[in-house]
Amino acid sequence: xxxxxxxxxxxxxxxVLESVAPHTRHDPYRAYEVxxxxxxxxxxxxxTQLVPGYRxxxxxxxxxxWSHAEESELLHPNSDVELPGxxxxxxxxxxxxxxxxxxxxxxxxxxxxxxxxxEQVVADLMDKVLxxxxxxxxxxxxxxxxxxxVCELLGVPVDAHEHVRHMSAGIARGLDPDALLSPEELAAxxxxxxxxTSFFGDLLAERRKNPQDDLISRLVRxxxxxxxxxxxxxxxxxxxxxxxxxxxxxxxxxxxxxALIRNPDQFALLKSDPDLAAPAADEILRYDAPVHLTxxxxxxxxxxxGRTFQPGDAVxxxxxxxxxxxxxxxxxxxxxxxxxxxxxxTNRHLSFGLGLHYCIGAPLARLEMEMTLxxxxxxVAGFTLHQDPPPYRPNLVVRGMSALPVHVRPExxx
Ligand code: HEM
Numbered sequence: 001x002x003x004x005x006x007x008x009x010x011x012x013x014x015x016v017l018e019s020v021a022p023h024t025r026h027d028p029y030r031a032y033e034v035x036x037x038x039x040x041x042x043x044x045x046x047x048t049q050l051v052p053g054y055r056x057x058x059x060x061x062x063x064x065x066w067s068h069a070e071e072s073e074l075l076h077p078n079s080d081v082e083l084p085g086x087x088x089x090x091x092x093x094x095x096x097x098x099x100x101x102x103x104x105x106x107x108x109x110x111x112x113x114x115x116x117x118x119e120q121v122v123a124d125l126m127d128k129v130l131x132x133x134x135x136x137x138x139x140x141x142x143x144x145x146x147x148x149x150v151c152e153l154l155g156v157p158v159d160a161h162e163h164v165r166h167m168s169a170g171i172a173r174g175l176d177p178d179a180l181l182s183p184e185e186l187a188a189x190x191x192x193x194x195x196x197t198s199f200f201g202d203l204l205a206e207r208r209k210n211p212q213d214d215l216i217s218r219l220v221r222x223x224x225x226x227x228x229x230x231x232x233x234x235x236x237x238x239x240x241x242x243x244x245x246x247x248x249x250x251x252x253x254x255x256x257x258x259a260l261i262r263n264p265d266q267f268a269l270l271k272s273d274p275d276l277a278a279p280a281a282d283e284i285l286r287y288d289a290p291v292h293l294t295x296x297x298x299x300x301x302x303x304x305x306g307r308t309f310q311p312g313d314a315v316x317x318x319x320x321x322x323x324x325x326x327x328x329x330x331x332x333x334x335x336x337x338x339x340x341x342x343x344x345x346t347n348r349h350l351s352f353g354l355g356l357h358y359c360i361g362a363p364l365a366r367l368e369m370e371m372t373l374x375x376x377x378x379x380v381a382g383f384t385l386h387q388d389p390p391p392y393r394p395n396l397v398v399r400g401m402s403a404l405p406v407h408v409r410p411e412x413x414x
Contacts (some may be wrong), residue, residue, distance in 0.1 A: 012038045012210050019318070020045060020396055021182065025281045026389035027398075028292070029333065032321035040305040041315075046074065046177060048295070048314045049307075052321040054328035054347065056305050060317055061354035066296035074295055074314050075177040075364040078186065088357060092412055095356065098233055100242065101222055103217050103360060105153065114149070115371070118204060122371045128380055130410040138254050145368055146249035153364075155207065155214025155227040160404060163199065167192045170249040171239070176396045193239075200238050200264035204231075213239075222388050241361075249365045251290035251400030252281075253372055258390065258404065259284055260376070261383045270337055270377045277373035279340035281366050285323075286349035287335050292320040292399045294353065307403055319350045320399070381409040 009017070015034035020025045024031060034044050035052035044050035049068035051057050060066050069091050072079065087098040104110065122145060129140050143165065151161050170192030173185055181189070204220060211217040219237065223229050229237075260267040272277050294317050298309040309315070323331040328347045329339075339346050358364070384407040393402045 008041075012042060015086060016042060016044055016050065018354075019050075019321075022392075022394045025392040025394065025396075025399060028320060029324055032318060032324060033309060035318070036321060036325060041091075041307055044316055046179070046314075046379065048074070048316050048317075049309075051315050051317045052325075054322040054325035054350070057317045057322035057350055058354065059304055060296055060315060061294075061347065061350065063302065063400060064092075064356055065298065065300045065302055066315075068294070068298045070297040070314065071295045074297070075175075078178045079189075085230075085236040087233075087237065088240050088244070094233075096285045097228060098237055100362065101219065101227055101229060102215070102237060105218075106360045106363060108363045111367055114153075114364070115367060117152070118149060118367055118371045121145055122368075122375045125374045129408055130379060133408050133410070134265070135406065135408060137257055137406055137408075138250065138401060139403070141372070142253035142257075142404070145253065145372065146246035146365075149364065149368060150245035151214055153245075155212055155216045156203065156243065160199070163195075165246075167196045167199065168243045168247055171196065171243050172398045173393075173395055176394075180394075180396060196239060196242075197235055200235055204234065214409065244359070245361050245364070247398050248290045248361075249368055251398065252285060254367055254401050254404050255288035256281070256284040256289065256369060256373065256386075257376070257383065257406075258401070259287055259335050261385050261406070262388075266337050267382075268334050270373060274377035276337050276341065277370045277377065278366070279342070280337040280373050281369035282340040283335065283337050284369070285351040286329070286339070287323070289320045289323055289349070289351040289396060290400060291351065291353075293318050293397055321351070323349045323351060323412050357400075379411050381411045383408055 006082070011034055015031040015038070018031035019028050032052055035050060038052075040053050040056045041049040041051060045343060051060060069089055071089055085094075087095045090098065125144055129135050129137070130141070135141075146388055147161055147165050151158075151164060162262050170188045174181065174189030174192070178186065203216060207214075207217045207220050208224075211221065216238070219234060223234060260270065266280075270280055295314055296317060297314045298311055300311055302309050312395050322328070338344065348354075352362045352365075386405040387406070390404050391402045395398060
C-alpha cells in the first residue's frame with residue numbers, strides 16, 4: 001500500500017499484520033487477543049486460515065488427516081535449496097520409520113540419565129555468569145546449554161559447536177515464510193544448508209570408519225545393519241535434531257528468565273521452593289512459547305468448529321495464541337508457576353505441538369529448563385534488566401530475543 005493512500009484496515013486485518021510484523025515480535029499477544037475474538041478462523045497472509053483458539057488448535061493437531069508434509073510448498077515456494085528430508089515434514093509410513101530410529105535416545109528414561117551431566121553444564125555456565133555479573137544471558141547461558149547438550153548427544157566435537165550454532169541459526173531463520181525473508185536471509189539459508197550437508201556428511205563418513213558412543217554412530221550402525229534410511233534421510237534427521245534441538249530451547253531459557261524478571265512475585269516463589277522448577281518450566285512454555293506457529297494441510301474433507309475444509313486447504317496454527325486462550329486457561333496472561341504443579345488440573349499447553357509430530361525432544365528440553373531454573377532459584381539473588389523490552393530477532397516461527405543484557409546478583413549464602 002502507498003503511504004498517501006488512506007488506510008482502511010479493519011482492527012482484525014491490523015491484528016493479522018501485527019501478529020507477523022517484526023516491530024511487535026516482543027509482544028504479539030495483544031494481536032492474538034483480537035484474532036481470537038474475531039472467531040475460530042481468520043484469513044491470514046498467504047491466503048490461509050489462521051487458527052488462534054485453543055479448541056481448534058488442539059483438534060487440528062491431534063487429527064492425522066491434517067498433514068505437515070506440504071509446509072515447504074506453502075511457506076518456501078522460492079526455496080532454491082532442498083532441505084534434506086526431515087521427518088518433521090513427513091507422513092507415515094516414512095515418518096514412523098525415521099522417528100522410530102531416534103526415539104529411543106529421547107525417552108524420559110534415557111533423558112533422565114542425562115540429569116547429572118545437564119546439572120554439571122548448568123553449574124559451569126552459572127559459575128561464569130555469577131563471576132562476570134554483567135552478561136548477555138542468551139550468550140552466556142541460554143545458547144551454550146542446549147547447544148552443548150544436543151552436540152554431545154549427537155557426537156559433534158567441541159571445537160565445532162560454534163560452527164553448528166551458526167549454521168542452525170541460518171536454517172532456523174529460513175523456517176519462516178519466504179515472503180518475510182530478505183534476499184540476504186534467503187541466501188544465508190542456502191549457504192547454511194550447504195554447509196550443514198557438507199559438515200555432517202564429513203562427520204558421518206568419519207563415524208563410519210571410527211564409531212564412537214554417540215547418536216551419530218548409532219544411526220550409522222543402524223544404517224549398516226540394514227535400517228531403511230537413505231543418506232539424505234540420515235542428514236535430514238540430523239538437521240532436525242540440531243535445529244529443533246537447540247534453537248527452541250534457547251528461547252525457552254531466555255523467555256523464562258525474562259518472565260521471572262518481570263514477575264518478581266513468581267521469582268520469589270521459585271526461590272522459596274526450587275522444587276517448583278519442573279512445573280514452572282511448563283508454565284513458562286505455555287506463557288511465552290518458543291515456537292509460535294505451525295502449518296497443516298487438509299488431506300480429506302474435514303469440518304472443524306462448523307467450517308469445512310477441502311483437501312489441499314491449509315491452516316496456520318498459532319500455538320502462542322492458543323496457549324493464552326482464556327477458554328482454556330483461567331487468567332491466561334498471568335504467569336503462575338504453580339499452574340502445572342502436581343495435583344492441579346490444567347489443560348496441556350501446545351508448545352511442543354501434539355499428535356503425530358509431538359516434539360520428540362520434550363523430555364530433554366524440560367530437563368534443561370528444570371536444571372536452569374533450579375540453579376537460578378538457588379544461586380541468583382536477583383536480575384536487573386538493562387533494556388525492556390530487550391531486542392528480538394525477526395524470527396516468526398522460532399521466536400525469541402536476540403540478546404538479554406542483565407546484571408546478575410549472586411546469592412550471598414553460597
Ligand atoms: C523448548 C524446546 C522445544 C520446543 C518449544 C519444541 C517445539 C516443537 C514443536 C512445536 C514441534 C512440532 C511441530 C509441528 O508439529 O509442526 C516439535 C517437533 C520436534 N522437535 Fe521439538 N521443541 C523443543 C525442543 C526440542 C529438542 C531438545 C529436540 C531434540 C533434541 C527437539 C526435536 C524435535 C523433533 C525431531 C521434532 C519432530 C517430531 C516429529 O515430526 O515427529 N525439539 N518441537
